[in-house]
Amino acid sequence: MQFAILFLTAFTPTSIQQTDQPEKKDYGALIKSLDSADRETRLDAINALADIGPPAAKAIPGLIKILGEKDEELRLSAALALGKMGKDAVMPVAKLLASDDLDTRYYALSALGWLGTDAKATAPDVLKALADKNDGIRAKAAFALGRIGTDPKDAIKPLLKMLTEKNDAVRSSAGEALGRFKKAAVPALVEALKDDSVAMKLEAARALGEIGPDAAGGLVALEFAATDASDQLAEESIKALVKIGNPARETMRDMLLENYAKSHGRTIVNLQKLGSPAGPFLADALTTKSLNVRRQSAQALATLQLKEESVLPGLTQALRDPDREVRKSTLQALVAVAVGAQRAIPNLIANLKDKDVEIRVFTLGVLREIPGESDAVVLAVTPLLQDPDENVRKLAKEVLAFQGK
Numbered sequence: 001m002q003f004a005i006l007f008l009t010a011f012t013p014t015s016i017q018q019t020d021q022p023e024k025k026d027y028g029a030l031i032k033s034l035d036s037a038d039r040e041t042r043l044d045a046i047n048a049l050a051d052i053g054p055p056a057a058k059a060i061p062g063l064i065k066i067l068g069e070k071d072e073e074l075r076l077s078a079a080l081a082l083g084k085m086g087k088d089a090v091m092p093v094a095k096l097l098a099s100d101d102l103d104t105r106y107y108a109l110s111a112l113g114w115l116g117t118d119a120k121a122t123a124p125d126v127l128k129a130l131a132d133k134n135d136g137i138r139a140k141a142a143f144a145l146g147r148i149g150t151d152p153k154d155a156i157k158p159l160l161k162m163l164t165e166k167n168d169a170v171r172s173s174a175g176e177a178l179g180r181f182k183k184a185a186v187p188a189l190v191e192a193l194k195d196d197s198v199a200m201k202l203e204a205a206r207a208l209g210e211i212g213p214d215a216a217g218g219l220v221a222l223e224f225a226a227t228d229a230s231d232q233l234a235e236e237s238i239k240a241l242v243k244i245g246n247p248a249r250e251t252m253r254d255m256l257l258e259n260y261a262k263s264h265g266r267t268i269v270n271l272q273k274l275g276s277p278a279g280p281f282l283a284d285a286l287t288t289k290s291l292n293v294r295r296q297s298a299q300a301l302a303t304l305q306l307k308e309e310s311v312l313p314g315l316t317q318a319l320r321d322p323d324r325e326v327r328k329s330t331l332q333a334l335v336a337v338a339v340g341a342q343r344a345i346p347n348l349i350a351n352l353k354d355k356d357v358e359i360r361v362f363t364l365g366v367l368r369e370i371p372g373e374s375d376a377v378v379l380a381v382t383p384l385l386q387d388p389d390e391n392v393r394k395l396a397k398e399v400l401a402f403q404g405k
């Protein structure tokens with residue numbers, strides 16, 4: 001089919017018109033295959049029609065029929081295909097929400113969700129499905145509602161109520177849907193973070209994280225939730241703050257002050273779990289007054305070995321930290337970003353005068369990895385050829401050789 005489409009583009013409108021009929025016959029053959037006695041043939045036809053999308057809209061009745069069958073894979077594939085058929089599929093699928101068959105309603109909601117904003121007109125019926133007695137239907141209705149879009153005033157309140165339900169899938173789908181309403185959902189999610197239910201607070205934190213920078217209005221609530229007794233809630237809150245990004249960096253710095261001393265370690269551990277996205281937050285922590293925070297943050301960065309230059313300002317400053325352990329871990333972290341670490345060279349050179357042999361060794365190890373020639377590096381490293389320590393002398397030679405000396 002893809003070959004046929006490419007072939008057609010090379011000809012004039014007249015020749016396209018002449019080859020249009022075979023295209024329609026191809027779609028007709030696929031549509032006919034939906035009724036095949038062979039299951040694999042039907043699956044292949046459904047998947048091919050899904051790839052074609054709206055031009056194969058004549059397949060919609062056949063796909064609708066499959067949603068009422070008992071074969072789960074066929075039903076799911078048909079729902080996915082309907083979700084790619086565009087506006088022509090909306091009303092035929094929406095009519096299935098009145099079906100007595102639970103599975104048919106479930107897959108109809110799935111298809112509406114995949115149809116996205118094309119199905120926005122079905123929002124009133126999808127909202128009604130949020131009150132269904134079946135957990136699966138309510139969860140799938142929330143899924144669909146978040147994707148088709150509707151007035152937040154109509155959707156946020158019932159979705160927020162679903163965050164209190166016992167069923168995990170219902171809560172998760174509601175939280176995800178709330179996240180899709182972006183800034184409009186933030187006030188409600190902030191209130192949810194004040195609830196007594198940890199499960200509700202978990203979903204609220206996740207939703208705020210999915211909203212991202214627009215969720216800046218939830219920073220204070222997330223800061224408090226990040227110190228909750230529940231480790232899971234604390235972790236999700238830290239994750240949300242990192243996803244919010246730059247607006248949350250000042251909040252994170254506040255959390256690493258002395259008034260949160262009991263949760264410092266857990267906060268750093270949770271940041272480390274997030275890897276690269278948490279790099280700027282960990283680098284900021286290198287400037288705090290707390291020695292433990294600086295040590296733990298430097299160790300986390302050394303372990304993560306991030307290559308992002310966003311961590312360089314904090315690492316460069318930490319090279320002058322009065323604490324040996326902070327400097328040592330900082331040097332280990334700097335090796336990973338050595339390609340962009342030219343700006344750290346002045347502070348690295350200062351470390352070459354450190355009385356601690358290990359600090360001198362680590363510093364030379366970083367300088368050996370930084371590309372580009374530097375007269376300042378050569379001048380500072382040359383005296384170390386006479387260093388009392390053998391490892392220092394060896395590394396000094398390697399750095400100078402790297403510098404072409």
